[in-house]
Amino acid sequence: MINETELIEQLKQGDETAFKTIVEQWKDMVYNTILGIAQNETEAEDLAQDVFIKVFEKINTFKGDSKFSTWLYRIATTTALDHLRSKKRKKRFGFLQSLGGDGDEKESIPDFHHPGVSLDNKERAAVLFKAIESLPDNQKTAYTLHKLEGLSYRDVSEVLKTTVSAVESLMSRANQNLRKQLEEYYNKNYR
Amino acid sequence: MQCLDGTKRAEANPFLFTRIKARMAKKDGGWERTFSFISRPAIAMAIVLLVMAVNGWALLGRSGSTDNAIGDTENVSELANEYNVVASVDNYDYENLTNE
Numbered sequence: 190m191i192n193e194t195e196l197i198e199q200l201k202q203g204d205e206t207a208f209k210t211i212v213e214q215w216k217d218m219v220y221n222t223i224l225g226i227a228q229n230e231t232e233a234e235d236l237a238q239d240v241f242i243k244v245f246e247k248i249n250t251f252k253g254d255s256k257f258s259t260w261l262y263r264i265a266t267t268t269a270l271d272h273l274r275s276k277k278r279k280k281r282f283g284f285l286q287s288l289g290g291d292g293d294e295k296e297s298i299p300d301f302h303h304p305g306v307s308l309d310n311k312e313r314a315a316v317l318f319k320a321i322e323s324l325p326d327n328q329k330t331a332y333t334l335h336k337l338e339g340l341s342y343r344d345v346s347e348v349l350k351t352t353v354s355a356v357e358s359l360m361s362r363a364n365q366n367l368r369k370q371l372e373e374y375y376n377k378n379y380r
Numbered sequence: 381m382q383c384l385d386g387t388k389r390a391e392a393n394p395f396l397f398t399r400i401k402a403r404m405a406k407k408d409g410g411w412e413r414t415f416s417f418i419s420r421p422a423i424a425m426a427i428v429l430l431v432m433a434v435n436g437w438a439l440l441g442r443s444g445s446t447d448n449a450i451g452d453t454e455n456v457s458e459l460a461n462e463y464n465v466v467a468s469v470d471n472y473d474y475e476n477l478t479n480e
Contacts, residue, residue: 212397220392234393238400245404305388313383336384367381 193257200248212241218258218338219265221305225333226269228301228318236272240265255347262338262348266330303337320370328363331356 191199191210199207219240224233243264251260300315321329327349334340334348346356393399417423 209397212400216392216396217389220396221390224390233390234396234399237392237396238403241396241400242404242407303384303387304390306384307386310383314387317381317383337387338389364381371381 194253197248197251197253197257200245208241208245211244215258215261216241219261222262222265222333222338223269224303225321225337226266226329227272228322230304232272233269236268237265240268243268259344259347262334262340263350266334266348270326270330305337316371316374317367320367320374323370324363324366328359328366331359332363332367335360 191207196207196210200211216237220233220237223236223240224230227233227236240261244261247264251257301318302311302315303318306314321332324332331345331349334345335342340348342353342356342360346353349356349359418427
């Protein structure tokens with residue numbers, strides 16, 4: 190089996206087989222990360238395609254200072270967050286249009302069900318994902334990478350280009366925010 | 381809060397690579413490249429300025445040639461006479477002629 194460094198060198202020379210190997214090897218990792226942030230399967234697939242196209246186009250900028258997977262996580266999380274920002278902008282524009290009387294009725298967003306969540310946890314996970322959606326970008330990224338991708342705080346800190354203690358702080362704030370939102374949700378719906 | 385523990389990794393479409401290749405081929409296509417080139421702000425602005433300059437030049441060029449307008453009309457009527465293009469016969473005249 191060909192090693193990672195050789196694979197990257199081959200990709201830098203535009204080798205299609207190397208590109209295919211990279212896609213096949215890392216596609217689930219990229220897709221799962223994006224899915225956790227974007228919370229939409231169709232959009233996540235399109236974004237995963239975008240990520241690999243970026244990898245193909247920008248591979249020459251990869252200097253090997255970090256692990257290839259770290260670089261890939263960075264591209265995946267940035268692409269997903271950029272997508273969410275542009276979606277939010279469009280939503281805001283839609284809202285302004287609806288104030289002007291041109292817009293359609295407010296669209297209701299369906300609950301997101303992650304395909305990897307067990308059936309027992311399905312409903313609770315959907316509520317949690319809704320809460321994750323409202324976290325600030327860096328907390329959302331850290332939480333997704335740690336919880337869904339199983340990365341250690343050290344690995345998360347490398348992806349986010351920060352320190353381990355900063356990631357600990359991000360995770361602690363994310364947990365506090367989520368707890369607060371879940372409490373509000375259960376008080377509102379079950380009391 | 382613990383319900384995401386033990387979540388399995390979601391699997392990507394098995395045909396992801398084929399789709400990526402298709403997207404890349406489309407991106408490399410002529411039209412896509414042309415549109416992305418034209419839609420660059422600098423290029424788009426240059427095209428708009430060029431169109432405005434051509435329009436301005438055309439307008440200025442026309443206003444400068446008003447002295448020749450009378451001469452042009454004479455030339456046109458001479459040409460019309462030469463080719464027997466008589467504008468006075470229209471449908472109404474034709475009907476009057478047939479009634480007589």
